[in-house]
Amino acid sequence: MELFKNTNFDFLGYKWPFIIASLVLTAAGFVSLGIKGGPKYGIEFKGGMLMTVKFAGTPPVEQVRQVLTSALASVPTVQTFENGSNEIVIGTEGENDNSLGRNRQIVVDTLAKTFGQPGSGKLDLNNSSSSALASRLLEPLQRAGVQLSQVEVEKLSASVMQYRDERGGLLTKIDDLKAVPGLTQQVLTVLNQESYVAPYTAARDIEIVGPKVGADLRQQAINATLLALGGMLVYIWFRFEWIYGVGAVLAVFHDTLITIGIFSLMDKEITLTVIASLLTLVGYSMNDTIVIFDRIRENLQLNRKETLQDVINRSVNQTLSRTIMTSGLTFLAVLSLFLFGGPVLHGFSLALVIGIIIGTYSSVFVASPLVLFWHNWADGRKKKAPAVAGAKARS
């Protein structure tokens, strides 16, 4: 099967509409960034606390927001995931290191007060550690006449918690624990007396970053991106002409800017993993560009009579099949990551999905025209230069 055989599209002939489209997209991103006061940084870049809480049913977002707003000194953010998991992310911004640790305790306590049964004196199985369960069960089990040593009780508690964690960290009713090996009816009765299951678990994912670390990380991320671009510029300069390096780096820079702009338009956060995926995109989009440049170089060596515009057009056409195939296949892999990779990688895979489309486009419509522009301009100057000199001589 071949989809693109001997194509002959005049890519450079239609460069203006595409360049305008690029500029419009970039400008839209900038406007959005301007209105929102820069990118929306994730917690690791600005300092604060993030806690992922999973509910047994649809999360009562409004209720959570309400009780936490009255319990905390500053207004927290409460976000849901799009993919329909019953999880919410509670975020508090950090004023200083001490308040962050306190906020965590306040959130945990408030959730327990609102959704748990703290007054019952029972242990919440969904928000307890296995050591807490073991020390809680030891005496009641003995009283109930269950002959288990301390080590055996600890083992049993650990397997109860493992059973819970393999099922998303949430038990819906204590009787489900019958399936745990070694858990007898007698133990189940004691468990029912001593514990309950709250309809949520707060022990999914907690991230606390002090404000100083946040600022450091932001600086590191910017350094990493700029140095990576610089490193590639040098490599391409070394392998091709310098203008090819500049063209490739500008095209990649354009991709990064547009992706950040689209993130801002979609109101998505820039987290550390999004930065990682941006850097991957830098490498990936560069790949595409280099494949085309390689072909331009090869064609220039073969045929010196053709104009540069024709050579570039032919090179883009010759590599078109490869460009579409590779981008399409990588897109498939990344799309699978986006659809099935879970909430933790959501931002990461979204950036890749957007970036691969933009990166492929920019290799064809941004990088190559830039090289052409430069050469046309440089040639024009060369032709003009003698005329100017001549004019000088006459006067």
Place this chain on the structure above:
Amino acid sequence: MQQNLRIKTGAIVAIILICIFGIIGFPKSLDGLKANVQRNIHLGLDLKGGSHLVLQVQVQDAAKTTADQAIEAMREDTRTRNIAVGGFDRNDPEQLKDADTIAINIHGVDQGKTQLFRSLVSEKYSDWILTPVNASDYRMTMKPSTLLDLKRNTVTQSLETIDRRVNALGLTEPTVQAHGDPATQSEILVELPGVDDPARVKDLIGATAQLKIVEVKNEGPWKTREEALAGKGGILPLNTELREYMSAGASGGWYLISRSPVITGQDMRSARPAADPDSPGRWETSFTLSQDGARRFEKFTSANIGNRLAVVLDAQIRSVATIQSTISDSGRINGLASEQESQDLSLVLKTGALPAGIKYLQERTIGPSLGVDSIREGILSGIVGLIAVIIVMLIYYKKAGLNAVLALLLNTILLIAALAYFSATLTLPGIAGIILTVGMAVDSNVLIFERIREELRTGKSIPAAVDAGFGKAWWTIVDTHVTTIVSCLFLFLFGTGPVRGFAVTLVIGLLANVFTAVFVSKVIFDWELSGDKRVTALSI
């Protein structure tokens, strides 16, 4: 030609076998296979659950303690040498970055004894630089070299203490190591895989646990600090301080205690938790003293029968008792609320005090349930992506697509085996890196196949077209791989934990890709073309 091809094929098969052995070992059963994979592939904290903590040693605390000790010693020395001194005090640097500013101020030194005072300082306090402020006042700052040693020692000691505490928790493979630049940052990284109760462990690691047993002055207790101060006419007697008695979270009044401890945490030999015999439902921690400490304690208690002693932990009085008889080698801290609290206190007393307070800069705690979910989702998305790519390749390139699929599978196996052999850690972004490698790995094959098709179109014979396709695509492949590796290099240099894992997997994947897409694919083509019959059609 044929023999050459056989050697190459043999090498490829050997590499495949070595890789598979690296991942699964020699399993005897399905369970054995699972266990081997778990042992060979090191999962990051984000996949198996656990806590990642970055903490900062508050070195200025140690600087203040050193200054306090110098002040105490100077008080003693000036008295024995009959040098009248108006008073000593020190500044109070609150932030880590101000630790360098630590200074002692000495007021009202007898002007007739200036020479004597100066020679005392140069003789016994050579770690300090003495600068006169005016005729009778002086200021002492710490020598830069001493300060540097102090910082380094404080961080090293804290690291050792935290390491002992973390090891006492009995976790598998915890990490405690210096983080960032040790001279300026004073940061420590602690990784606790599979930690059960992160909030408790954080408190346990962060407890300064500075213990001392001191004499209680025969007055008080007072209800509040203000009342106590008023009772002493606003000025505390020399070498004393006011401390609050805390028992199970409630205040038990303020006591006036001596600043010079009889016993400190360094005299501790062991500590253990026990039920409090005096108040049912409460817990205590009893401890025994070292030989030297016991001797001093015995001497002090026999001389002070009827007086009171206080156990002070981190600036709070934890118990007060009247000396009934001579005590030699043991003591206890009672009135603890839970067994857990008494266990934790014994643990920190046994493992020693931190020389300075610590501050948490960063925490990431992944619950085990999220780790399990992430592994499942990572594997699912990987398999779906792989199958999608395989289907498209087979449809688009037919038999040559099969060639690419073989190279792709080998690439994935090589990558996972390399992770196992290098003991690299597999993180969630690392799994994403593997999935991305799948997408990028076929790029090399696509480049080569498209080139072969082009060469065929120009009318070349099949073997010549295959050779030209591989030859011409080679430099393009090198260029694209090098640029991606350059960007991964910066990811690795600047990233932390999971992001580094991503960069490592991507680089290994790309290197493996050069081998599979160029070398292995070529060998497969060569086999296809190596028959005696003239090849007339290539399925590509």
